[in-house]
Amino acid sequence: RHAWDLKGKVSDMEDKIRNYQTRVKSVNQENEVLKGSMAHNQTKVVELEEQLKKLEGQIMWGWLLPGREFSRSRVSRPTAASCVQMKLSVQESTLARLQATLRDTEEQVRSLTDTVAQQSEELHAGEMERRRLHNTIQELKGNIRVFCRVRPLQGGGLSKHIQLAASNNKMITLAKTEEVSARRSKTAETHKSYNFSFDRVFGPGASQQEVFDEISLLVQSALDGYNVCCFAYGQTGSGKTFTMEGGEFDDSRGCIPRAVQQVFRAAEKLGAQGWEFTFTASFVEIYNETLRDLLYTGKGSKRPEHEIRKSASNEVTITNLSYRKVSTEDEVLGLIALANHNRATAQTAQNDRSSRSHSVFQLDIEGVNAGREVKCKSTLCLVDLAGSERMVKSQSQGERFKEMTAINGSLSNLGIVISALANKESHIPYRNSKLTYLLQGCLGGNSKTLMFVNVAPEPDSFGETLNSLRFASKVNDCVIGTASVNRK
Numbered sequence: 001r002h003a004w005d006l007k008g009k010v011s012d013m014e015d016k017i018r019n020y021q022t023r024v025k026s027v028n029q030e031n032e033v034l035k036g037s038m039a040h041n042q043t044k045v046v047e048l049e050e051q052l053k054k055l056e057g058q059i060m061w062g063w064l065l066p067g068r069e070f071s072r073s074r075v076s077r078p079t080a081a082s083c084v085q086m087k088l089s090v091q092e093s094t095l096a097r098l099q100a101t102l103r104d105t106e107e108q109v110r111s112l113t114d115t116v117a118q119q120s121e122e123l124h125a126g127e128m129e130r131r132r133l134h135n136t137i138q139e140l141k142g143n144i145r146v147f148c149r150v151r152p153l154q155g156g157g158l159s160k161h162i163q164l165a166a167s168n169n170k171m172i173t174l175a176k177t178e179e180v181s182a183r184r185s186k187t188a189e190t191h192k193s194y195n196f197s198f199d200r201v202f203g204p205g206a207s208q209q210e211v212f213d214e215i216s217l218l219v220q221s222a223l224d225g226y227n228v229c230c231f232a233y234g235q236t237g238s239g240k241t242f243t244m245e246g247g248e249f250d251d252s253r254g255c256i257p258r259a260v261q262q263v264f265r266a267a268e269k270l271g272a273q274g275w276e277f278t279f280t281a282s283f284v285e286i287y288n289e290t291l292r293d294l295l296y297t298g299k300g301s302k303r304p305e306h307e308i309r310k311s312a313s314n315e316v317t318i319t320n321l322s323y324r325k326v327s328t329e330d331e332v333l334g335l336i337a338l339a340n341h342n343r344a345t346a347q348t349a350q351n352d353r354s355s356r357s358h359s360v361f362q363l364d365i366e367g368v369n370a371g372r373e374v375k376c377k378s379t380l381c382l383v384d385l386a387g388s389e390r391m392v393k394s395q396s397q398g399e400r401f402k403e404m405t406a407i408n409g410s411l412s413n414l415g416i417v418i419s420a421l422a423n424k425e426s427h428i429p430y431r432n433s434k435l436t437y438l439l440q441g442c443l444g445g446n447s448k449t450l451m452f453v454n455v456a457p458e459p460d461s462f463g464e465t466l467n468s469l470r471f472a473s474k475v476n477d478c479v480i481g482t483a484s485v486n487r488k
């Protein structure tokens with residue numbers, strides 16, 4: 001392949017991965033068959049050994065008490081003795097046969113054990129190779145990706161000012177026709193259109209499953225030991241929460257519950273290859289540059305304050321935050337429900353608060369393959385950002401002004417951090433906002449980042465949509481360095 005033929009390389013890699021997956025599947029099946037036949041043989045060995053013992057007992061019995069069973073019969077002693085002799089020799093030859101079978105079976109068990117060990121070695125090598133190939137594909141696709149998602153109009157369909165390219169699912173055009181005053185109080189029409197292209201554009205008809213299919217590869221990367229951060233950006237009501245959390249029905253579930261399901265299912269499969277995972281979940285809200293624990297269950301009056309801290313090993317933690325060890329999908333879903341309850345309580349106290357706060361769900365993943373002394377550690381971070389509308393539109397005052405300043409500050413700092421990372425600047429201003437400070441482990445060189453830009457299709461959202469798409473396309477232009485796996 002030519003060096004520029006990234007698509008070709010991706011498709012080669014995908015073919016390779018498919019081959020590996022088929023091989024791993026068939027090795028797994030062979031393994032199962034071998035294990036079954038080994039168990040069968042082992043039972044047979046036990047049976048044979050028992051038979052052997054019985055026979056040996058009988059022989060001993062025959063030697064010690066020759067003719068015992070014939071003593072009361074009418075058969076004469078010499079005949080009885082020769083009968084016993086015959087019986088004994090039959091038993092001795094059976095014994096010899098059984099001993100030979102036993103030796104054969106033991107040999108078979110040994111060779112099956114060797115085969116199982118060799119196949120589990122191959123399986124492990126296959127898994128490591130799958131991880132390498134998977135990561136190469138992710139790197140070819142880019143460590144920062146931007147997806148655009150257009151929400152359906154209230155009554156269905158797509159508004160006239162938004163056009164999506166049917167050919168490649170990657171382009172979106174915003175078009176506007178305006179009347180402008182011309183000479184002698186006449187008016188003229190001007191037509192303006194703005195084109196944007198992203199890694200993927202989802203139209204209003206895209207299902208939650210279709211959207212998740214695109215990010216599930218990144219979720220796999222999180223299990224393979226890479227930090228992954230996925231966030232939804234867009235104005236209030238554009239579909240961020242729907243994309244991240246989704247609705248209550250099975251097919252309307254969003255990225256967070258689907259990602260959690262994938263993580264637990266994949267971890268269970270890897271368990272068969274000796275991997276053991278531990279998961280820690282946390283859920284935090286950033287409102288007006290203040291952190292709030294969404295998994296807090298204590299008294300409202302005793303809510304602690306939180307600070308972001310960075311350890312010597314550059315790990316970001318939050319003081320007094322609930323870090324919950326979880327081991328099943330249901331436990332995490334329970335925590336998400338608790339977070340929603342906590343958010344709803346704050347929402348009643350302050351109208352529309354959730355639109356004006358960022359919510360950050362983090363799942364810390366630690367994997368150990370004790371038999372092979374391999375470890376990996378990563379964080380999957382899924383963020384529903386605050387509404388991105390500009391200050392001018394909301395004509396904010398007082399408390400609202402403070403909120404808008406905090407939101408605009410943190411969102412624009414997010415853009416600054418991403419572009420500083422892309423430009424490989426020596427100083428990355430993570431500390432300028434709580435959001436970037438908290439996300440610093442999941443942004444940048446050692447991570448894979450995905451941004452959703454959510455778009456509302458209503459004509460009166462034109463300005464905000466244009467603004468969001470401009471921000472997203474700046475992020476899209478960033479190429480962030482190669483992610484490295486957190487493996488020991």
Ligand SMILES: Nc1ncnc2c1ncn2[C@@H]1O[C@H](COP(=O)(O)OP(=O)(O)OP(=O)(O)O)[C@@H](O)[C@H]1O
Pocket residue numbers: 150151152204234235236237238239240241242243354355356386387454
């Ligand atoms: N793709 C979609 N398909 C169907 N309904 C959607 C879609 N996206 C969003 N909606 C609906 O549109 C409404 C607004 O969406 P949502 O609450 O997700 O927006 P948001 O950007 O998170 O807003 P906020 O900033 O207020 O939290 C909701 O009723 C949601 O169910």
